[in-house]
Amino acid sequence: MLTFVLRRTLATFLVLLAASFVVYLLTAYSGNPLADLIGSRDPNREELIAERIRELNLETPVPLRYFSWLAGVGGCFIGQCDLGQSYVTNQEVTAALAAAVPATLSLVTAATFIAIILGIAVGMVSALRQYSGFDYTITFITFVLYSLPVFWVAVLLKEWGAIRVNQFMADPAVPILGVIAFGALGGLIWQAVIGGPARRRATTFAVAGLVSGGILGILLATGWFSQPSIGIIGLVILGVGTAAIVLLAAGGLRQRPYLIAVFGTVAVLIALWYPLQFLFFSMREVVWIIPLTLLASIAIGIAFGLVFGGENRATLARWAGITGGVVGLVLILDRILLVFDEYSNKIPLSYGIIPTIGATTPNLSGDIWIDALDLIAHLILPTLALTLISFAGYTRYARASLLEVMNQDYVRTARAKGLSERVVVLRHAFRNALIPITTIVVLDFGALIGGAVITERIFGWQAMGTLFINGLTHTDVNLVMGFFLITGILVVVANILADLVYSALDPRIRVS
Template sequence: MLKFILKRLGSAAGVLLAASLLLYILVINSGDPLGDLRESNAENREYLMQQRTEYMNLEQPWYLRYLTWLTGVSKCFVGACDLGRNINGIEVTDLLANAASSTLRLVLLATVIAAILGIAIGVLTAVRQYSGLDYLVTFLTFLFFSLPVFWAAVLLKEYMAIGYNNWLENPQISLGTSILIGVVAGLVLQMLLAGSLKRRGITFLATAIFVPLLLQYSVWLNFYRFPQMGPAVIIVLTVLLALSATAMSVGLKEKRVLYPALITAVLVLGMYYATFWLLAEPNGWLLLGGAILAVVIPGLIGKLMGGRLSKAAMGVSVTVGLVGAGLTVLDHIFRAWPGFLDLKGRPIATIGSSTANLEGGFWDHFLDNATQLLLPTIVLAIISLASYSRYTRSSMLEVQQQDYIRTARSKGLSERTVIFRHAFRNALIPIATIAAFDFAGLIGGAVVTETVFGWKGMGDLFNTGLHAVDPAPVMAFFLVTGTAAVLFNLLADIVYAILDPRIRV
């Protein structure tokens, strides 16, 4: 494996070198970097042209400029990157650090959301092949996959930002709209749960009645401007999660998994009260420490009480702990929402990655960053989600035809065990390739998204450099995206061997 990795790294370096040379030649021949100054009537025009020539080393032949850039890149191996200066004399390394942090924050979140939802939808539609749900999801995934990014972004800005901000000034939901939402929710839920015609009918009626009542009650509470949750809702949701996660993994009869999960749910309630004042005005390190504890403590409980099912107990308990911690944080976000609306009356932004000179505490800035992330993340996620769901469905259907799946069913194993323990792991092998390329592709695809939403990230760096015929920012963009593509492709090959030890290079 080590020989294979070194060989792949060597070939990848050759590909990156050739691609960088080609891109550099294309950029420097796409226009005149001094064109705007040649047309200028400024008195110091000659001085500005000389200054820009020095910044960009235009007095040198192109191959020497490329070698200078390549030498600066080689210094990255010793932690002293020198990517040159842009057309204004600003160090590109500093610009790249700010742009990469902004874009990676966006792309990482979109990738995680798309992967989790897409894989879950793919598994569900594979299990329910040729059902109404399968046809509906197939239609929606092809629709999302074919959406032009810029068009979807404009629609989101119109309806989920401008429209929502207008509605939030006086949030009202008419009774007719509530009933319509309830009917649609009922139709979708009965398709998800399936079962006999009687069961589906009861599911539809219950949902069609409950959802309109809940919506009208939320309007009466003025929930959308003053949201509230509290410890009662948190404990109910964590207990329900403990029961459902146990049922999906090993079944409710296995007390060695169920009891640690329920104990974790009780601990979540205790930690809610213990950390209430700490979380009123926390910091990033405090939240990170809480997340680590939400994994370590439930994991130890599951390990000690799980016995022969310790792995399943640890997995379920950690899931309950993490979700419970997330609900606790969500409760404090709800409490901070009214104050955030006072600071920023129209919360969902359409331009930029943050609000300049925003006052307020930790949660106000957290909400500002979250609302700025919302729309571009949705755009990137729904387009990637289509790929994940279709590939997962196809892979699951192929795996379910294998002999070892038929053998597992013939041995009397439950369908849950067959799907999640035997089929799902092997179906993930081709998905590893999709995830590797999707992350690198999203960085490049974020150029359009960032342009529409006015983000100062990698896309803006690329666009600015390309329009100014400035190769330094464009090459910095290539350095990040190209390296990401190569490394994640290599990572996919390594994950292959982890998911299936039979795979040998």
């Protein structure tokens, strides 16, 4: 595997090298970085022009300037990065990237992860319910989302996803007809997903409708929207639900080792809820407590899988680790929601709970939990804008891929052997259906970074998109090349990871 990674890295390095040369030349020849000074009436104009020429080394031919920039990039291998000076931001490009990259990565990573999970899940269900009302509805929705430009989605989300929601959060009240309509909508969705004969659909509609409407009614009656929280009861419900879904996906509902490992992981993490509250409070200034909690939760699941897995310990450790990771995220989210009231009192009234602009609230003071809630609040709209577009594509690809796999000979053989449809889909079809989707994920990751440029601009994020647009507008070659370098490296890493995922999904593919 190491040989494969090194070989792929070398090949992509050569591609990046050639591409960087072309991008550098195109950017340098696309405009004049002295244009703003040439038209200036400043009495020191000549001195300013001479200073910028010296600062940007404009007297040197463009191809030679590229190699000078490349030498600075080479210094990164020995810890001495020199990507040049940006005259637009008036700072080193490395400093500008250090401030911008985390914001863009958090946005793109969140959007990619959510779109993959939802898109694949909905696409698979749509394939299994082919030509049903659910399938036609999802097809219509995905076509609409796929045709919408990112900027329009972002503008609509500002109106309906922020302004209207903030108005509701200021006075969370829903009339009884609204609760009934919400319950009916929930019933319609679940009966379409579960499917079956008319009697089964009617039962599903009634039960799901009552549960959906009842949950909304309870949340309104208890004032949950004014002070949201998960608590120990919510943790138990979500933990057990996560365990049930994982067991259903793993096919281990009737296998004792699976039950012990998965539910044991959930039980331990629920038992740790009380001591973790003290730990979270006492270490509220330590940023690493959040990732450490998540890693510890995953480690607990893996440990249960290895101990109780027997011959299938590797597989069981993976499923138990996923369970631990999900429950760990719930634990972290529960602690973040505990500061909701404090956070809402600290932000300006004009901002609202869901901000429409910026990546952070200016001059906000607080511990890591306040900062985490602020980041989540600012991520909601731009992440949703990117997710909706990607979700449409993943849904269609997942549907088409599963339909193709379900017609393969080995799937018919599995059915002929008497395996249940759930086992056939989850163990034999699902894994192979993910192989072509992996390619799409890699390509979409680069596209999401490009889409983030527009999204960041609309939502006022000072991140990679802002740097790129400013650099391109003012012919700031160093700034544009910094953007190219980061995005290029990210796409290369994503491609290498995709190759490794191929080998994990299909044993016939070797990475050597």
